[in-house]
Amino acid sequence: MRTFILACFCTALGAQTLTLTFDDGPNRVKTPRLSPEERNTALLAALQKEKVQAIVFANGIDGGDTPEGRTALGAWGQAGHLVGNHTYSHLRFTDLATFRQDFLRGDSLIKGIPGYARLFRFPYLKEGPTLEARDGMRKALAEAGYRNAHVTIPTFDWLIDERLRSRLKGHPLAELEPYRVYYLESVLNQADHARDLGLKLAGREVRHAMLLHHCLLNALFLRDLIQALKANGWTLVGPLDAYADPIYEQTTTRVETDANFLETLAREKGLLPGRAVGLDEAYEREKTALREAGL
Template identity: 40%
Template sequence: MLVAFRCGIRSAAMAALWAFAGVGAAHAQSVAFTFDDGPRLEETPLMSPQQRNQAMLDALAAHKVSAALFVTCDFGATKPAGYALAKAWGDAGHALGNHTMTHPDLAAKTVTLAQYQQEILDCDRITSTLPGYQKWFRFTYLREGNTPEKRDGMRAFLKQHGYRNGYVSLDTSDWRLDEKLNEVLRANPKADIAPIKQAYLAHVKQRAIAYRDLSRKLEGRDIPQVLLQHHNLLNALWLKDVIQQFVDMGWTIVTPAQAFADPVYQLQPDRPAPGQSLLLSIARTRGMGKFEGWERIVDDGDFEIEQLEKAGVK
């Protein structure tokens, strides 16, 4: 196993040094907001691409949250209209990272390591011109390859090019609820979407508590969680409510840079095919196996969708 996973001694020692350095405020139940797959130019019900983008920025500004947008360049940033939306994030003080050109899956047998790396380099030529640019890369689908060769090749590539792995610890399936939201509104533009909002807020809260509890089991402490959401209609409508829910829960909101400075985000799980939430990957590396609540953090939102359909939201 990698040195980082030899017992928990090194991790605990680094955590102690972190707290001693006077920056422990980012530990106690804190969260950083990050978004993938933006900016998106596709049409959705209720809002134009520009309105969706601005609504998300307004929600962040209302709570004085500094976030990060991981740009999938071909989703919009290759066009002037989409580039302007991405630039608006940088102009507002948010960080911008790399999420490939076309969102391929490195775990797919048809996607080679060389192809995937070229996707990052091509996207970098665009993101590097934006305000707020950071050398942060987030794996698409949170999958770091389907073989040790791809895993090691990407780790060497990111180190060579000065990229940080933009890990996620608090994974959500907001994309699944966004699909349901769009489906419902396309069928009936006047549909009551309040149940979807409530399901979304409950989903985020359940995942937040589950990953907080998992960090305590693995690291013996509260880590600054890195939350994954997406640039979509769901968050254009209800991001402000999600942020308020964390505030009401007593969580502190930190910047992605503050969260990534925690030693836990330096770990590299020694698995043949690492991925998903960093915490879940660490748990599997340490042989934790299935634990109470495991099924609710790997179900891709199945629970919420089933509950909505039982309530007649179809």
């Protein structure tokens, strides 16, 4: 009996599964501490050391559409990772024709690159301003053989990264450790929250997709983050493994104003009472928490 209980416990732990997805790559903007090449190399080195396959969602802006940017993206494919489409210009989706055009331009940007995958990540996770625009884009994706690479674990990495860079600009020798500690805890909390929601929604472990960014913060701490996730029972799988979860076959009927796939599904099924906490509001809370932590 005791053995049986232990076995069940271990299986439950092993079934906490997620994939890592990196938006806004390759970011070639100048930052303190590491050059654009060093940041790209550091991200790939962390993934390689931890034997994790991931996906980078590319834009043409911020240096993606330059020879150096293409080399940086190519390095992801050559290392066995996937390269997906995040539109060319990282537009806010307000108008279908313009947005669709930018999606197709994003496809042209990555088509010849190793690791090319027809997975699309909506900028700001906004699937469309109206039902009509949303359905038009769903059709455009299907016609191009693409699928929506949903996010189930949003994180605040971009915000913590922004604060870290701002601190380093003013104080080049500032200590990094408090940022690392804050970051790991923040991501683990987000992952726990999403796991609970997935269990509530599907009655089983969902294969999650975590949203991170191609940024200095991750160049510095990605390996620590992966180790912390593993230590907390998460198994990291490749993007296609995660997106094979049938939960991603479900489509939401409402326009995703709160931008979280699982939350939208849960709300539609009446599993989440009260109003949705939009990402903007969640970010405001995180900003306050960062300020209170002196970061």
